[in-house]
Structures are given as C-alpha cells and as structure tokens.
Amino acid sequence: MPGVENSNTELAARLAEEHRGARARAQLTGAAPRVPLFPEPGGWLPWGFTTGGDGLYWVTSEGAPDRWTVAGRPSRGPDLAFFDGGFTAFLHTVVWDTVEMPFIAETDSDVPIAFEPRSGEWLGGVGERLEAYGRFDPV
DSSP states (O other): OTTOSBTTTOHHHHHHHHHHHHHHHHHHHOOOOSSOBTTSTTOEEEEEEOTTOOEEEEEOOSSOGGGOEEEEEOSSSSOOEEESSOHHHHHHHHHTTOOOOTTSOOOSSOSSOOOOOOOOOOOSSSSOBOOOOOOOOOO
16 A cells, blocks of 8 residues: 555555565576566566465556556465456455465455455554555545
C-alpha cells in the first residue's frame, strides 16, 4: 500500500528493497538478475506477498495495466509462476481458492475466503517504520 508506515507493505519501499537485493545478488554472483525490475521495460513491479513471504508482481508491459500478467516468486526456491489473466481475475481465483501457483497453499478456511483489510500501520518486527504519508482506512 502506498504511503503506509510498514516497510514490508509500502509499495515504494518494497520495490527499493527488491532493487537492493538484485544489486547485492549481482555483486555476489556476477549474474544478471533473473527478472527485470520496474521501471525497466517489462520490469516486475511488486504489489503483494503471501503469509509465507512469496512475492507477487505485475509483469509490466506497454499495454494497459489491467492486461499486465501476474507473476509469483517463492521465498524459497527458483521456480517462478505466472497467472494468465489480470489482477482482478487473479484475486478472484485466490478468494475462491482456485489459484494455481505451486507455492500458494490451499486454504483451510471456507470459500470464498474473507477479506481482512489491514491499515498498513507499523506493528513492529521485521522491516522498518516509515513516515506515513497516506492512510488506508479499512471499512
């Protein structure tokens, strides 16, 4: 969420962390990043993550953002996963527990899965507290 206190959920902070990690891996291994990161053409733009730390991204393109591919990268392991559909269709499959990404486990909850909004406020733990410039007020 843009503008919230939690660096783990703030979009710009998350993208900056992705860039730092890619540079560090490139220095250690000498290898180019596995995927380009936004704002490079076709760059991956992080927008979310699972409770297991798996990253969720838009694969940007010249087309309209609602046509961008959704991609996933597990927190452990090299496998990348792609969803052939836009963001809304992806969320629909998550809510109805039909998403097919190997690292997203089936839910133990009833379907459709309930939406539990978070405000993005700092709760402590991993990450850092940012100066909030926006606010997400769950209804």
